[in-house]
Amino acid sequence: MAMVEDIDVRGMQHCETTALGVLLRHEGIDLSEPMLFGLGSGLSFIYWDSKAMGFPFLGGRVKPFELTRNLAAALGLELLIRETTSPRKAWRNVAAPIDAGRPVGLQLDSYHLDYFSTKVHFGGHVVAMYGYDEQNAYLVDTNPQGGAVSTSLVGLARARAEHGPMTAKHRSFTITVPSDPTPPPNRIIPAIKTCADAFLNPPIANLGHRDTDLGDLPLPIPLGVPGATGAILPIDTEVPLKGLERALQATAGRPSTPRAATRDRRPPPKHRHASP
Incomplete structure (x- = not known):
């Protein structure tokens, strides 16, 4: 033992x-x-x-x-x-x-x-x-x-x-942990920028903002962590996805591009199922 x-x-x-x-x-x-x-x-x-x-x-x-x-x-x-x-x-x-x-x-x-x-x-x-x-x-x-x-x-x-x-x-x-680890507060802003950049520049269409083409419908966006059992941390709120995308672009230091101007360049998501 x-x-x-x-x-x-x-x-x-x-x-x-x-x-x-x-x-x-x-x-x-x-x-x-x-x-x-x-x-x-x-x-x-x-x-x-x-x-x-x-x-x-x-x-x-x-x-x-x-x-x-x-x-x-x-x-x-x-x-x-x-x-x-x-x-x-x-x-x-x-x-x-x-x-x-x-x-x-x-x-x-x-x-x-x-x-x-x-x-x-x-x-x-x-x-x-x-x-x-x-x-x-x-x-x-x-x-x-x-x-x-x-x-x-x-x-x-x-x-x-x-x-x-x-x-x-x-x-x-x-x-x-090394003897002189990086202080966590020093990495907060870089971590947010890394997250935003990955969201805005996904390698395939199934990831990031390229697969959230749901128009301007307000959808519940969990401000928490999905778990293996479906549990999330509180709190939930409603955020228009276009507004979320623009906020992430601003965080990453990129200008917001209107959705209509990019729609024809984005490949359609694969394997979507229509609602009955």
Whole structure:
């Protein structure tokens, strides 16, 4: 049996920020969930539909693990990522830091976790692991999923080995804070600009503002973090999408371009379904 001591098992609303919070607090940095999400330039937009999916995926954040990479880069943290196709090596990658007294982040498929309330496959789920014994692994998940939880080692192995959308080859990671980390307040404005630039210059039409061609209809825009279970942080508000796009352009330092002038240059979104 191995257990990391002095772990703050505080859960949050979203899985990736929950895991980041556990790892960073153990290193002496305590940031709120909105700050973690913001410094990681986590806000985005994606609409994805394919024949391999049972239903379209609609998201309001960057792809899994991008937030972690962004946050580590913004604060000058050492992010050590390990991936492998070998289950035995994958276990050693997790057990070694825990045996040494450090928590580990894991990306896995939530379907196989014993405690998880929603039995759907989601390969982009992230948890923090801080201990294990002969039968169970001890994790920190979101508040909606119970915070400090446990799952069988068999279930954990299946979750990490799953194949499919968003899975990541037994990915595990640790974070080390240097002796002189970048002060978080110094990275707030750059993080906002990075987020706005990515929203305005997406690599494909399914991402960012290019897939929000919904006219001027006011739609509920969540000012929070969508979680794996659909939970979001309060607060919600209604914002016209054209106004949101112009605000992001202003943040990124670019002039606003009228939608009518760009409509003919933007490829239409793919695989949209008409309402019955």
